[in-house]
Amino acid sequence: MDTYLYGIDFGTTNSALAIYNETTRQIEHTLLIPSLIYFAEHRNADGSPSFVVGEEAIAAYLAEGMKGRFIKSVKQVLSRPSFTETRIQNRRYNAAELVAIILSELKMRADRLTGQDVRKAVIGRPVHFDDDSLQKDTLAQTRLSKAAALAGFKDVRFQFEPIGAAFAYERTLKRRERVLVADLGGGTTDFTYLTLDPQKADYQDRKSDMMATGGIYVGGDSLDAAFMWERGTPYFGKHTQYEATPGKRLTVPKSLFGRICSWEQMNFFNGPRIQKELEDYYYFSGKDAKFKNLMTLIEHNLGYSVFQAIEQAKISLSGNEQAVFRYHQLGIDIEEDVLLAEYESIVGKEVRRIADYLDQFMRDKHIAPGDIDSLFLTGGTSQVKSIRQLFQSRFPEAALNTGDHFRSVATGLAYSGYLFNSK
Template identity: 65%
Template sequence: MKKILYGIDFGTTNSALSIYDEEKKEILTTILIPSLIYFPETSASEGSLNYIVGETAIDAYLEDGMKGRFIKSIKQILSRSSFTETRIQNKRYNASQLVALILKELKTRADQFIGQSCTKAVIGRPVFFDDDNTSKDTLAQTRLNKAAELAGFDQVRFQFEPIGAAFAYEKTLTKKEHVLVADLGGGTTDFTYVILDPNKTGNIDRKEDLVASGGIYIGGDSFDSAFMWEKGTPYFGKYTQYEATPGKVLTVPKSLFANICSWDKMNFFNGLKIKKEIEDYYYFSGNDPKFKNLITLIDHNLGYSVFQSIEKTKVELSFQDHSCFEYSNMNIDIKEEVDIAEYDRIIDKDLQKIAHYMTEFLQKNNIQESAIDSLFLTGGTSLVPAIQKLFKSKFPHIKVNSGDNFTSVAKGLAYSSYLFEDGY
């Protein structure tokens, strides 16, 4: 049997697995799938899978008229102590079990490629799962470890995701560099300051080269939430007024709309009590048509399709100055012209948080800008023009590099086989 190791980047939006041949010291291939799970409304027959993972999950969900349970951004529930389990098709799933479904799908595809079962993996994790909160971080790490076990891995090591990205970048170097790595994903933005040297590639001990790591719980999903709040929620009745008592007019609670701006909070609407409250607001608003859109969104599980349109707008604004946020389904009609300047304004609060954290990170670790030879940006969110602008304005005289924004981390994790050596 071949000596194989998997480098696994379990991401908020996409997940990747690189297959590493430990004898040849090379990556054979990398598999990339969306971090999505769809549970059809009707359970599968006994003995067959009752869920679909990855790119086919989207197609199946849309073909079924967006019924059943569609789950995305699962990574974000790992650190949530408030999430214990959810019931789907009369079966209970906790956080580890849901994550395991994605890891198992990656493992199955990789095992088929190599023709054998591999149970050894280096799995990436953000520097902080939920900002600098030790108890939440420990909970998330424990859950991710259990997910790996449930997926069939019995030899597991964990590596910070930006360190994985750094080792992938190191493969492209011809000389030693002091590098600031920024990994901007769907859920988090992580930084690592590392000394990279092509002559050290494959060395067992790299501890002294890893100077500092840190992260903040802001990523592409934060941008999408901000956009939904600004551009989407008015179409779902954010400004709806209702007559609480005769002559007393109030605006419906803003909290309702905060919960449609974050995918993991959509389950807030599952309870009978909140559904009854929403129906009451609708009645006392005089059947406001925009508030009716909120009821339609919830009752027909349309959240994902709305966020698909937001994602499309974000991607278009990464390559052009104007886009149109459009959505039309079940009498919900949205059409909003957006230019890059307005989009930058919408996400500015999150951008400033990233910028502030980056400055703190450098100061806390006594890293002088003059000591940084190059920047390496990875992750899908690094493609957002405002992010590029942020780094270029902060470091005007430092070259900004990037690799494959969706597979760099997985490849670097695969190069981290030294973690299995004694002393780690």
Template identity: 70%
Template sequence: MKKYLYGIDFGTTNSALAIYNEETKEIHHTIILPSLIYFYQEPGTGGSPNYVVGEEAITAYLADDMKGRFIKSVKQILSRSSFTETRIQNKRYNASDLVAIILKELKARADQLIGYDCKKAVIGRPVFFDDDDTQKDTLAQTRLRKATEIAGFVDIRFQFEPIGAAFAYEKSLVKKENVLVADLGGGTTDFTYLVLDPEKAGSKNRKNDMIANGGIYIGGDSFDSAFMWEKGTPYFGKNTQYEATPGKVLTVPKSLFANICSWEQMNFFNSLRIRKDIEDYYYFSGRDPQFKNLITLIENNLGYSVFQSIEKTKITLTNTDSARFSYHQMGIKIDEEVALQNYEKIIAKDVDRIANYLDKFIVQNNIDIQDIDTLFLTGGTSMVNSVQKLFKSRLPHVSLNSGDNFKSVVKGLAYSGYLFED
């Protein structure tokens, strides 16, 4: 029987699995799956869970008139001790349970391709799940390991995601290079500085080649949240005024709108008290039509579809100087031209945080930028214009390379079988 191991990149937006044949030392197949789960309103027959994963989750969510529970960005709750569990279809799910649902789907698809139950995997993880917080980092990895075990894996190793990307890039080299890898995903931006050498590819011990690593909790979701705050929330009544008492006019609390800019905060509106407050604001605003959009958004679980439109705008702006932010659903009407220059201003604070961290990373690790041969960018957020400009301005003399933004990491994880050589 052929021997396989799986490289698994569980991502904020998408997750991927690479099937590695340990005998031929080749990748057999790569599977990409959106990190999405949709739970229908009602349980399945006999009370069994009734959900779909990945691409089917989007289809079911829309076809079901968005009445069930749509889950995305699960990776971002791994490090949050405040999240203990959520109840769906009268069943409790903790963070590991939700992650395991996606990992099980990836494993099932891969097992079907190779024809047997593979229990060996290298699991990717960011350098820091939540900035430089050891306690949160330990919690996140513990939860991720538990999810992997629930999904059916037994022999497990962890690898930093940017190191995985580096090993994928190493396969293309003809000579040794000092490489700075920047992995910019949906939730985090990670850096690794290391020596890559095609003659060492697949070697058992690469510790001496790893010079430095670090990361920051900023990614594509941060950009989307900033865009929602600046461009989206005005359409949902951010500037709505209401008459609290006769003659006393106030503006609706901004905290309501901060919670529609972050997907994992959407549950904030589950509180009956908050729902009552929202209804009161709407009544005392004279039934403001923009504020009514907020009620429509919440009651009809439209958050994901709004963020899809934001994502589409962001992607368009990677290739053009302007894009339309357009959304039309259940009476909500958004149609606004967004210039690239305006978008860059919106995300400037987050890009500056990445830039400042990069500077800190270089200084703290005593890296002479003249020694860097190559900058290797990976991850979907690396395609954003402001990000490209950042690296070109900070490292103008360094050769910039990029691989497959959605497969580089997972392929490198699959090439990390040396981790099993204890």
């Protein structure tokens, strides 16, 4: 009987699973789902939690009039000690349990295809879950390990995500190359410098080929947050003034709007205390219409649809000089032209953070641009024009290659079975 190994790329925005047949040594299928969970407004009739995952989460969210609880970018809370649990449908969920819901969905879909209860997996992880804290990184790794166990995986190894992408790229090569891999995802940007050789694709020990790894906690969500801050929050009352005391007007605290720029915070931005605070500001602002939009955004869980509109503008600007930031829902009306130059200015700080980290990585690892034969970029954020220009300007002599931006990592992880042969 054939045996299988799953390569799993649990991502901030999307998650992928590649099914590797260990008998035939071939990838048989690759699955991709959005990393989304939608909890319905009410539990099932038997009292069990009612939720759906992936594409079905979006459909259910819209069908139920956005009344339930929509969870996105749950990967971002793995390294957050401040996040211990959240209450949904009168049940408490910790970080590992939320991640396990997505991993379980992937496993269930894959097991249907293999006809087996596959419990062996290589799961990807960023080089750093958090930029500056070993403690947070360890916490995230522990939570991800627990989530894998809860999802039914008993024999698990972890691999850096950019190394997974590298092994997928290696299968396309004709000769040996020194490659810089950049995995630009929703939450992190990770780098690996390594030697790839198609003649060694099935070797059991690849440690000597891994020359350097590094990463920074900046990704597509960071770009979207910057755009939301500059172009989105004014529509939700960022400049609203309220009467603090008779005759004295102040501007509503900016911290409120910072929280709607971050998915990891917006997911859990709905407690009774914040609702009371918003109601007070609204009343003392003279019932400002734009501040009302903020209350509507939170009350009706509209964050996902707003960020989808931002995402659409970002995608359009990857190939055009102008796009429209368009959103019309429940009285919130946004229709604004965005020039590519304006967008690049808005996200410029985040792109510079990636550039500065890349330069530091090259210095620290003693890598010269001429040491790199080719670049391999993967992840959805690699399609942003200013990101591509960054790599082209830093490495003008190196060939720039891309693969499947959403499946490459999972495929390479599935080719990492050698990890089970090392102690």
